[in-house]
Amino acid sequence: MAGSDGVNRNESMMVVPLNTWVLISKFKLVYNLLRRPDGTFDRVKAEFLERKVPANTIPVDGVFSFDIIDKTTGLLNRIYMLAPETEPRFGIVDLERPLSTTDVVPVIVFFHGGSFTHSSANSAIYDTFCRRLAGICRAVVVSVDYRRSPEHRYPCAYDDGWNALKWVSTRRWLQSGRDGKVYIYLSGDSSGGNIAHHVAVRASKCDIEVLGNILLHPMFGGQERTESERRLDGKYFVTIQDRDWYWRAFLPEGENRDHPACNPFGPRGESLEGIKFPKSLVIVAGLDLMQDWQLNYVEGLRNSGQQVKLLFLKQATIGFYFMPNIEHFFSLMEEIDEFVHSNC
Amino acid sequence: MGPFDGGSSSSSSGSCAGKSPEIDGLLAGAGYKVRSSELSQVAQRLERLENVMVNASNEISQVASDVVHYNPSDLANWVDSMLAELTHPQYPPSDLQNFPHHDSWTDQIGNQQNQNLNHNQQLTMVSTMMDEEDSGIRLVHMLMSCAELMQRGDFSLVASMIQEMQVLLIRVNTRCGIGKVAGYFIDALSRRLFSPSSAVCGSDSALENEILYHNFYEACPYLKFAHFTANQAILEAFNGYDFVHVIDFNLMHGLQWPALIQALALRPGGPPLLRLTGIGPPSPDGRDTLREIGLRLAELARSVNVRFVFRGVVASRLEDVKPWMLQVHSKEAVAINSIMQLHKLLYMDPGRASAMDTVLSWIRSLNPRIITVVEQEADHNQPEFLDRFTEALYYYSTMFDSLEACGLQPEKSLAEIYIQREICNVLCCEGSSRVERHEPLIKWRTRLSESGFKPVHLGSNAFKQASMLLTLFSAEGYCVEEKEGCLTLGWHSRPLIAASAWQAVPDEPTRKRDREGDLSI
Numbered sequence: 001m002a003g004s005d006g007v008n009r010n011e012s013m014m015v016v017p018l019n020t021w022v023l024i025s026k027f028k029l030v031y032n033l034l035r036r037p038d039g040t041f042d043r044v045k046a047e048f049l050e051r052k053v054p055a056n057t058i059p060v061d062g063v064f065s066f067d068i069i070d071k072t073t074g075l076l077n078r079i080y081m082l083a084p085e086t087e088p089r090f091g092i093v094d095l096e097r098p099l100s101t102t103d104v105v106p107v108i109v110f111f112h113g114g115s116f117t118h119s120s121a122n123s124a125i126y127d128t129f130c131r132r133l134a135g136i137c138r139a140v141v142v143s144v145d146y147r148r149s150p151e152h153r154y155p156c157a158y159d160d161g162w163n164a165l166k167w168v169s170t171r172r173w174l175q176s177g178r179d180g181k182v183y184i185y186l187s188g189d190s191s192g193g194n195i196a197h198h199v200a201v202r203a204s205k206c207d208i209e210v211l212g213n214i215l216l217h218p219m220f221g222g223q224e225r226t227e228s229e230r231r232l233d234g235k236y237f238v239t240i241q242d243r244d245w246y247w248r249a250f251l252p253e254g255e256n257r258d259h260p261a262c263n264p265f266g267p268r269g270e271s272l273e274g275i276k277f278p279k280s281l282v283i284v285a286g287l288d289l290m291q292d293w294q295l296n297y298v299e300g301l302r303n304s305g306q307q308v309k310l311l312f313l314k315q316a317t318i319g320f321y322f323m324p325n326i327e328h329f330f331s332l333m334e335e336i337d338e339f340v341h342s343n344c
Numbered sequence: 345m346g347p348f349d350g351g352s353s354s355s356s357s358g359s360c361a362g363k364s365p366e367i368d369g370l371l372a373g374a375g376y377k378v379r380s381s382e383l384s385q386v387a388q389r390l391e392r393l394e395n396v397m398v399n400a401s402n403e404i405s406q407v408a409s410d411v412v413h414y415n416p417s418d419l420a421n422w423v424d425s426m427l428a429e430l431t432h433p434q435y436p437p438s439d440l441q442n443f444p445h446h447d448s449w450t451d452q453i454g455n456q457q458n459q460n461l462n463h464n465q466q467l468t469m470v471s472t473m474m475d476e477e478d479s480g481i482r483l484v485h486m487l488m489s490c491a492e493l494m495q496r497g498d499f500s501l502v503a504s505m506i507q508e509m510q511v512l513l514i515r516v517n518t519r520c521g522i523g524k525v526a527g528y529f530i531d532a533l534s535r536r537l538f539s540p541s542s543a544v545c546g547s548d549s550a551l552e553n554e555i556l557y558h559n560f561y562e563a564c565p566y567l568k569f570a571h572f573t574a575n576q577a578i579l580e581a582f583n584g585y586d587f588v589h590v591i592d593f594n595l596m597h598g599l600q601w602p603a604l605i606q607a608l609a610l611r612p613g614g615p616p617l618l619r620l621t622g623i624g625p626p627s628p629d630g631r632d633t634l635r636e637i638g639l640r641l642a643e644l645a646r647s648v649n650v651r652f653v654f655r656g657v658v659a660s661r662l663e664d665v666k667p668w669m670l671q672v673h674s675k676e677a678v679a680i681n682s683i684m685q686l687h688k689l690l691y692m693d694p695g696r697a698s699a700m701d702t703v704l705s706w707i708r709s710l711n712p713r714i715i716t717v718v719e720q721e722a723d724h725n726q727p728e729f730l731d732r733f734t735e736a737l738y739y740y741s742t743m744f745d746s747l748e749a750c751g752l753q754p755e756k757s758l759a760e761i762y763i764q765r766e767i768c769n770v771l772c773c774e775g776s777s778r779v780e781r782h783e784p785l786i787k788w789r790t791r792l793s794e795s796g797f798k799p800v801h802l803g804s805n806a807f808k809q810a811s812m813l814l815t816l817f818s819a820e821g822y823c824v825e826e827k828e829g830c831l832t833l834g835w836h837s838r839p840l841i842a843a844s845a846w847q848a849v850p851d852e853p854t855r856k857r858d859r860e861g862d863l864s865i
Contacts, residue, residue, distance in 0.1 A: 019368050019378075021387060025390045028394075029393060029397065029426075033408055042409065044808045048804045048808075048826050049413060049804075049826075051376065051416065052375070052825055053375065067836060067837045069821075074821075096481065124373065124374050124375030128373040323370040
């Protein structure tokens, strides 16, 4: 593991609370066990070790959840909603009526992270995060259980994301506001952010309106080694080596990291100029070794004339949002809340 | 926050995060139980573990990938056992291995039968799961209202609602989804209303029951999962013992045992002497079914050179079995295997000793190496009818959903009848005739812990076996999950069956000697 020595490990321990450090370090070690040098992945063991939680129609902190299978794709979507004033009868969730006929209720389609390989919609860390997101931002969250690599490479995750978007846009019970439409935002962390971007691109070419993109340290990259990668390699839980592994596992065989899925504004990227692309909120963690690529992405959006707000959190590491125990978590939630309610 | 720890959205055990102040609440939300006081220790050990892995030779890296993991939620123990494994690698325990589906065995039984012949937490009835069909949604609402009326004793209203629902049922597709399940539930309500409380759904015929059971076994993976997982735990528990004794609480056709016999045959160091005691109800037609099964198993064992002794114990009820009937020898390693039997003991007959206590206490007295318990993961023993009804509606509609994927006929149809009988028993029967008193893992954990048992964790090996089993089934929705050392099999995100393993907590030395005196030689 490049760049790791006693001093550096203590460094990461100093910038995050201890329980966060324990959580992310645990993931790091487990993921090391699961990735094989030949590019295969121990999926069975990964599923065994993954901590999952069921959905729960009984509200917790004002939010309840339930799972729905999209029968056309077989994919699971986990929906998080604010609990109504009156408790749902017998735990039955009535999904016939729109969310509201007067107020606008944002629907945030969320793609969980995991570098395209790990985690699920029902992973404990993501269930908890989505629950908080729904509660704090007073939105409906739809967490998509997309297919993962290396078993399902590009473009499976994007196809699943696209299908989820179509599905969400056609649910009567996700409509709100006086004009009875679904107010959709796309979001995701790490690989989920990458998926959100590509789904938004596809949406801009079809008739589905996406009101905004929220990308939480989105996973982008390129062939070049950037300054932040060299400077931060191995220092805050993540290494260049593991990033490379995940791209090799996701991208089509034989491809390199300048593939447009990985590097949308790179040499093989497609211009977004003149496209009706949603406004973006991009959050970058200052201790994330891939930040140069994310900043590059923000540049790319600006140069294409697209609206983008950058939230740069200087002392944040990856995964800072899993626990509400640092200020960054609250800054993040505040920004997202404002972002999804600014249309009302 | 009620008793449902799902409320804290953690995958921890019976205690809610927050109930025990020393558990770090945020880590609990991520699915890990760590005491706040231990946090820095765990962090240190994680660092050390990383050191070991980083500086590892290729061999150690290999060991690291092969390590069997247990109870990952217990982070402190996980880190410690990883460190221990990497510094002192153990040989991996023996595996069931991927035996070809023992077709010949099940075929034999199946042919025989054919010759002899002519559905609080997870209270989620999401009405859109029924594809937004208005009639389907309305049917669900009516079922719930009707159940409430039933509980209130408003029987004439119940009767008229049943009629209304039957009319509505015509407009719904009853070949799948909510229509099919609704049909069975309307039927159950009807039976409960019109038949005397002592009515039994379905027939008394043991043969019929066995046939239905067999088809349920073939049509979906629940029973196979139960057998595979239990066998893996038993195999591991028998490691190093030359004399082993399995006590099966419900032999049926002994479908579970060929795989274990074969695995023991291939054990490094050679097979032990295997005794199998099968408990079962009396055969109505004078045949000694238990003995017949035993003979077939003996033949199989002989063909793979495993010394084998079979004994049948006839009992209509588990609480009628006395430990001396099992003839346990002091030197043998005993495994007790209970596949969906324990819940039958939950009926508390006022004025009589608790059947559960009786059975649990003689289980302890046998000092088994392992007790494998598989139960339906549902709360069908709640005192209020409406609660049972709601839970059953969700549970069985999920189970029927999963059955949709099965293409085999007549297995699928017969499996549905098997399930229907279970539904009937849960909803129509009361008192001692209601034997399907399913309770979820959480309650079993409490009950067993309080009765002097401690959990034996099912690890990643068992999980792997179960996952491989599922690949044999074409349906993509089945999923195995690990939860606090137990494994559950479910459909999509709803667990339907849970497997766990236990050991008796040793007694004080003086008492133990008395117990040993009870064992017959």
